[in-house]
Amino acid sequence: MRIDPLYILPNLFTGASIYLGVLSISYAFMGRFGVACWLVLMSLIFDGLDGRVARLTGTVSKFGVEFDSLADIIAFGIAPAMILFFYTGFHYGKFGIVSAGVYVVFGAVRLARFNVTTNNNEPNVFIGLPIPAAAVFVVSWLLFAMDFNTDDYELSSMILHFLMFASLIVSLLMVSNIRYPSFKKMSFEKISFGKIVVGLMLVLAILFIYPVLTIVTLITIYVCFGPLRAIYYLFIR
Numbered sequence: 059m060r061i062d063p064l065y066i067l068p069n070l071f072t073g074a075s076i077y078l079g080v081l082s083i084s085y086a087f088m089g090r091f092g093v094a095c096w097l098v099l100m101s102l103i104f105d106g107l108d109g110r111v112a113r114l115t116g117t118v119s120k121f122g123v124e125f126d127s128l129a130d131i132i133a134f135g136i137a138p139a140m141i142l143f144f145y146t147g148f149h150y151g152k153f154g155i156v157s158a159g160v161y162v163v164f165g166a167v168r169l170a171r172f173n174v175t176t177n178n179n180e181p182n183v184f185i186g187l188p189i190p191a192a193a194v195f196v197v198s199w200l201l202f203a204m205d206f207n208t209d210d211y212e213l214s215s216m217i218l219h220f221l222m223f224a225s226l227i228v229s230l231l232m233v234s235n236i237r238y239p240s241f242k243k244m245s246f247e248k249i250s251f252g253k254i255v256v257g258l259m260l261v262l263a264i265l266f267i268y269p270v271l272t273i274v275t276l277i278t279i280y281v282c283f284g285p286l287r288a289i290y291y292l293f294i295r
């Protein structure tokens with residue numbers, strides 16, 4: 059049976075995401091935690107490209123969907139959990155083990171539920187926190203704590219205490235019914251090209267000057283948006 063070479067292209071991006079996830083675990087085991095965290099963030103780029111390339115080339119397939127889920131559980135489930143555990147989780151004993159395990163299991167549940175219900179969900183929202191967002195939350199806060207590790211050890215310890223408990227909350231958010239906005243099908247038709255370029259340049263400039271702080275701020279706002287929105291509609295409206 060002849061295979062269209064175009065079908066290989068999106069799966070190459072998925073494979074790259076898996077490989078970066080495995081590399082991040084390896085670097086975390088060697089104690090190079092900063093590199094491990096940035097590798098998880100890099101795998102996010104390939105994870106975003108594979109689906110878009112598949113849609114652009116008309117090569118969306120059932121195999122690609124399943125392969126992407128397996129990539130996500132490695133790059134955004136196992137890798138962040140292992141980095142967090144190797145860096146600080148082992149200091150917490152059984153709680154650290156449970157925290158890492160719950161994160162991976164709930165991440166897998168989130169992916170399985172998404173695959174089963176994806177055709178029934180609203181196109182502009184996610185039901186539950188997406189696992190890539192959860193991974194970015196964990197590794198960006200880890201990078202943030204590392205920035206203070208040498209200058210302000212007490213502040214770094216406080217951030218890590220917060221992150222250990224926040225990782226459990228993030229795990230619960232992944233399997234919750236709280237809605238989060240999806241940016242996959244955003245329409246830029248009503249926004250002028252000039253405004254898009256200006257906005258993009260501003261974001262890139264801020265990222266260049268304060269990369270970790272910018273990522274931490276944006277992802278924390280996104281993670282908190284879901285529960286705050288749910289509270290607003292439940293009690294106010």
